[in-house]
Amino acid sequence: MQKLTFYFLMIFFLASCSKKDTNEKKILIVTSNQHTYGDTQISTSNHFAEIVLAYDVFIKNGYSVDFISPLGGAIPIGYISTSDSIQKKYLYNNELMNKLKYTKSPNNINPFEYKAIYYSGGGAAMFGVAENKKIKSIAESIYKQNGIVSAVCHGTAGIINLKDEQGNSLYQNRNISGYPDLFENKEAEYYRTFPFSIEEKIRENNGNFMHSEKQRDNFYVIDGNFITGQDPSATTSVAKKVIEAIENQQ
Numbered sequence: 001m002q003k004l005t006f007y008f009l010m011i012f013f014l015a016s017c018s019k020k021d022t023n024e025k026k027i028l029i030v031t032s033n034q035h036t037y038g039d040t041q042i043s044t045s046n047h048f049a050e051i052v053l054a055y056d057v058f059i060k061n062g063y064s065v066d067f068i069s070p071l072g073g074a075i076p077i078g079y080i081s082t083s084d085s086i087q088k089k090y091l092y093n094n095e096l097m098n099k100l101k102y103t104k105s106p107n108n109i110n111p112f113e114y115k116a117i118y119y120s121g122g123g124a125a126m127f128g129v130a131e132n133k134k135i136k137s138i139a140e141s142i143y144k145q146n147g148i149v150s151a152v153c154h155g156t157a158g159i160i161n162l163k164d165e166q167g168n169s170l171y172q173n174r175n176i177s178g179y180p181d182l183f184e185n186k187e188a189e190y191y192r193t194f195p196f197s198i199e200e201k202i203r204e205n206n207g208n209f210m211h212s213e214k215q216r217d218n219f220y221v222i223d224g225n226f227i228t229g230q231d232p233s234a235t236t237s238v239a240k241k242v243i244e245a246i247e248n249q250q
Helices: 002-023 048-060 085-091 094-101 133-144 153-159 198-204 232-249
Strands: 026-030 064-068 116-119 148-152 175-177 208-210 220-223 226-229
Touching: 026 048, 026 133, 048 064, 048 085, 048 094, 048 232, 064 094, 085 094, 116 133, 116 153, 116 232, 133 148, 133 153, 148 153, 148 232, 153 175, 153 198, 153 226, 175 220, 175 226, 198 208, 220 232, 226 232
Parallel strands: 026 064, 026 116, 116 148, 148 226, 175 208
Antiparallel strands: 220 226
8 A cells, every 4th residue: 555655756757857847838949169260369259248138037037947068067158248237236146157157958958948049149059059959959859849049159169950750941931140241250260160050050050040131129039949049139128028928838
């Protein structure tokens, strides 16, 4: 009798855990560990505004946020403007800075806990993320369970290799935005270190790459469960649309 009781308790416990995983309000933010442009000595980093403006929207709407990076642990941050009140607030926020110091390893992530994945940008986003098989699998699993895949600026680099179970591009025939070649300085040394062009890769994989003819005009596109923005100016809008999309599913 005791064994039977224990058996039913275990079933109840596992069912409860499974229910919690699918109902908990969580969003995953992807970052990079890269400190330099390729093998050069030119410093790069994750774009602080693209992290904190999205983070601010997510937590204010009642979502908890986890951060991952290809290697886990500390990540470089840059592009910081203390004249922006939200950036300044989070620059001195111990909870957030601790999360960025100890980003999670992809090996320790259960994708079924998350309603959305968001790829932040900055030059660092061009390195180590797109080719990371664990992060790729996490994003594909989130999408498969009707989750939202979102990105801003160079963060879109992280989604280029996403596939469905048949091996087709996850975003084929979808409108996708990110930082376009139009605004890259192709003669600069930093650009020559990029392993690929975001714009070209999206198109090669049968996505419709969209962008504005102007910079910093809050350009973003929504197509199905993909929500992507051109540059940092779209960060808040993309984050708000992520929340809206999640809430509309419930």
